[in-house]
Amino acid sequence: MPTSSYRFLCHTCLFVLIAVLSSSCSSNDDGQVLEDESIPFNGVVDFESLLENAFIDGQDNWRDHEGSGQAVVSLDATASNGTQVVEPLLETALNAPVELSRQNDDVFAFPGFTSSDDGHFMQFDLTAEGMALMALGSDADGDGIVSPAAGETGPLFGIVDGNFQLQGAGKGQVLQAALGPGDATADWYQLRLQWVTDSIDGHMTGSVFYRNLTDQDTEFRQVDGLQDVDLELDSNALLVQSDSWDTVYVHLQSSGGRTPAMDNLLPHGSSAE
Ligand SMILES: [Ca+2]
Numbered sequence: 001m002p003t004s005s006y007r008f009l010c011h012t013c014l015f016v017l018i019a020v021l022s023s024s025c026s027s028n029d030d031g032q033v034l035e036d037e038s039i040p041f042n043g044v045v046d047f048e049s050l051l052e053n054a055f056i057d058g059q060d061n062w063r064d065h066e067g068s069g070q071a072v073v074s075l076d077a078t079a080s081n082g083t084q085v086v087e088p089l090l091e092t093a094l095n096a097p098v099e100l101s102r103q104n105d106d107v108f109a110f111p112g113f114t115s116s117d118d119g120h121f122m123q124f125d126l127t128a129e130g131m132a133l134m135a136l137g138s139d140a141d142g143d144g145i146v147s148p149a150a151g152e153t154g155p156l157f158g159i160v161d162g163n164f165q166l167q168g169a170g171k172g173q174v175l176q177a178a179l180g181p182g183d184a185t186a187d188w189y190q191l192r193l194q195w196v197t198d199s200i201d202g203h204m205t206g207s208v209f210y211r212n213l214t215d216q217d218t219e220f221r222q223v224d225g226l227q228d229v230d231l232e233l234d235s236n237a238l239l240v241q242s243d244s245w246d247t248v249y250v251h252l253q254s255s256g257g258r259t260p261a262m263d264n265l266l267p268h269g270s271s272a273e
């Protein structure tokens with residue numbers, strides 16, 4: 001190959017390198033580097049690409065925690081979902097809790113939350129059987145998973161035995177509120193934790209909203225008793241800051257023969273409806 005071709009290749013490589021760097025970050029007129037725009041908001045984990053009737057552990061970067069029960073990818077049989085979902089393995093002895101973590105990777109990634117994310121939210125779909133909870137966090141102790149017990153997760157929210165539940169970051173205060181009239185435990189719900197900047201002290205508070213997908217609710221309803229709750233993001237028990245969150249944490253547990261299911265995890269939404 002003649003020398004000129006090598007020179008051409010080097011220029012091409014340089015051009016590609018500059019293009020890659022330009023696409024992964026951007027700067028404003030002052031030269032200040034802005035947030036990485038390659039991480040999209042509103043991305044949803046819908047489990048559709050996973051192998052059905054198989055353990056979720058090891059698929060799509062999901063890991064179940066050591067000593068936890070097993071969760072499986074299964075096809076939901078209801079008209080209100082009817083897609084692939086995740087649920088605890090029915091035969092899991094003694095209703096063992098299932099804890100799962102999924103760290104951001106090239107396939108799916110979400111950005112952490114900052115103090116300027118007023119109105120942003122976390123959201124997922126679930127049934128109200130047993131226990132189904134979700135949180136975000138980051139791995140402080142380097143064992144590849146995040147857990148509330150290790151102080152690695154922010155607010156944990158979901159449904160526990162027919163009650164909406166919100167727990168502050170770092171295994172903080174637990175608050176519950178009953179399902180609304182006409183809300184059956186077998187129904188599918190879309191549950192949203194919306195972040196609100198408190199106008200008085202600037203702390204992040206959270207408000208929980210839901211819609212009953214089985215009843216074809218078109219509007220979100222507020223969960224009375226779970227509005228403007230301190231998310232305890234400044235708790236000493238929380239070892240990781242919300243802007244570093246890069247991992248989804250899930251807790252599923254059957255109860256009294258009732259098995260929960262979850263779907264459509266949306267770790268960081270920015271477009272309020
Ligand atoms: Ca699905």
Ligand SMILES: [Ca+2]
Nearest residue numbers: 139141143145
């Ligand atoms: Ca960890």
